[in-house]
């Protein structure tokens with residue numbers, strides 16, 4: 001091909017490129033026919049005089065970059081190579097070559113995200129190895145990350161934390177406001193389990209997080225190998241009966257512990273089924289039967305992947321849907337951060353997945369949701385603290401005494417989780433299990449218990465020392481200010497105190513504490529806690545939390561789930577078995593896509609005598625039954641569910657009989 005011909009082709013390509021750029025820069029509302037083409041380019045003519053095949057190649061290329069997929073029957077790659085070989089050695093050819101190289105490079109992950117190595121097949125006890133290239137990313141016992149640079153000059157006279165709590169955070173007598181969207185305490189018990197799965201600040205070194213940054217159910221399975229072994233039965237992949245690893249969860253209302261017991265029972269059911277089905281002989285093929293330890297290990301680890309799969313599905317299909325009020329409308333859409341199959345196109349570039357996660361100090365503060373504690377749990381906490389303080393009222397105790405009380409309580413627990421108890425529950429001497437009736441009673445009461453709403457002045461006074469410590473902790477971590485953090489998250493700056501919260505008293509107190517001109521001095525924590533809260537909006541706003549928190553937690557949920565290799569690239573039937581993969585999946589035609597019922601119905605062998613298959617308590621426990629009644633009547637589906645209270649009318653099961 002002559003040099004002139006090559007140059008002509010190059011200039012045609014250049015014209016075509018500016019045409020495409022214009023087409024893409026034109027707002028969608030403008031029809032393409034109205035495109036202004038520079039008169040001297042004669043672009044349409046150029047396109048028509050292009051060799052038909054080259055023209056076709058460019059169109060296919062354009063189509064591929066719009067849709068993200070290539071039909072390789074059209075031999076785009078080969079035609080592109082032909083076109084490139086015809087072009088002159090100039091800018092256009094180089095750019096097209098670079099684009100081709102980029103396309104070839106970005107089709108694969110660099111470095112690879114997945115591995116077939118045995119070390120990466122399961123979840124490690126401490127969460128290490130989730131990112132195969134940076135195995136310590138997000139592992140237990142590593143430092144917290146920092147999300148936002150704190151560049152502002154630090155104000156030297158920060159207000160007294162105790163004053164901040166009393167004036168802005170403390171729940172005033174009789175001022176409890178139930179959650180505006182009718183959330184039950186069960187919702188916040190799951191939240192409590194999630195946050196203890198993700199944050200546990202070491203009391204010896206507050207830069208260290210003692211648990212893994214992954215939603216891997218560390219409160220059930222333990223934060224390290226030693227804790228994991230203590231909660232396992234040591235045979236057939238089983239966990240010890242009705243047990244969980246976390247000591248800390250025993251500091252919380254008994255509904256949290258029951259929630260973990262539901263997961264324990266699900267685990268033991270799963271490993272039983274895995275062994276029984278023995279899919280593809282995978283648990284016997286390598287002579288595991290002769291090696292009991294190995295057999296136990298394979299069953300346990302596969303079981304854990306499946307149980308964590310259900311946990312992840314509960315977080316996405318029940319918890320996040322409720323947060324976004326998608327539980328209140330007909331739509332089946334959900335924000336699923338695991339979405340894959342996305343391709344890079346002109347319009348979107350899918351976020352990476354499976355690259356790991358490391359929790360930051362900012363998120364430790366963002367998730368301190370003590371304002372949502374119900375009146376019932378406030379009372380429970382007052383009693384519990386009094387016990388831990390040897391009878392002293394918490395108001396009379398120093399922060400040191402409270403911390404010592406908590407430490408002593410945890411130390412006083414037996415090392416063997418099987419020997420720990422909670423509430424007034426007793427283990428059956430033979431089965432070692434707690435009584436179903438008692439567990440159901442705690443569940444029912446938790447589902448019927450109205451949680452509190454977020455906002456300023458909502459935190460029970462009994463937690464004052466915890467909050468004061470939180471404020472001091474945030475200062476020690478040197479976190480950014482509220483406005484600094486908002487700007488980092490892409491939110492606008494609060495220019496006036498009224499923007500933080502229009503409530504007159506809150507504005508007055510904020511000004512008193514931070515000074516008339518101190519709006520940028522307002523600290524991240526407690527700023528997050530006193531910010532105005534989002535109004536209910538269906539769908540869109542279910543959680544009704546403070547503005548900044550509502551935005552930040554969605555990014556965090558995506559980081560947590562999409563960042564987790566074992567929830568994304570390695571969430572496969574190969575890892576979980578076909579049976580396990582199906583067992584924990586969500587089906588939009590069942591339970592409106594929710595999956596909590598799988599956990600609850602499985603836990604009680606009495607089956608329908610406790611919860612009917614279609615019990616609203618089993619299917620939608622995060623919202624109060626009376627609120628669900630209103631929602632489902634509005635949607636015209638109330639008759640699909642049983643509204644009977646679990647245990648109602650039962651005389652002989654040992655639970656409290658409700659009539």
Ligand code: HEM
Nearest residue numbers: 188191192195199200201253364367368369373377381466
């Ligand atoms: C009655 C219920 C609750 C009680 C008695 C309680 C008590 C405490 C206590 C004593 C601490 C400080 C010491 C420790 O880390 O254990 C703490 C910290 C914390 N709480 Fe709560 N809490 C409750 C509910 C919640 C809820 C519902 C959430 C959020 C979903 C939450 C989030 C946090 C967070 C993120 C920390 C910091 C943890 C760390 O840095 O290790 N809490 N809570």
Ligand SMILES: [Ca+2]
Nearest residue numbers: 197212214218
């Ligand atoms: Ca974890």
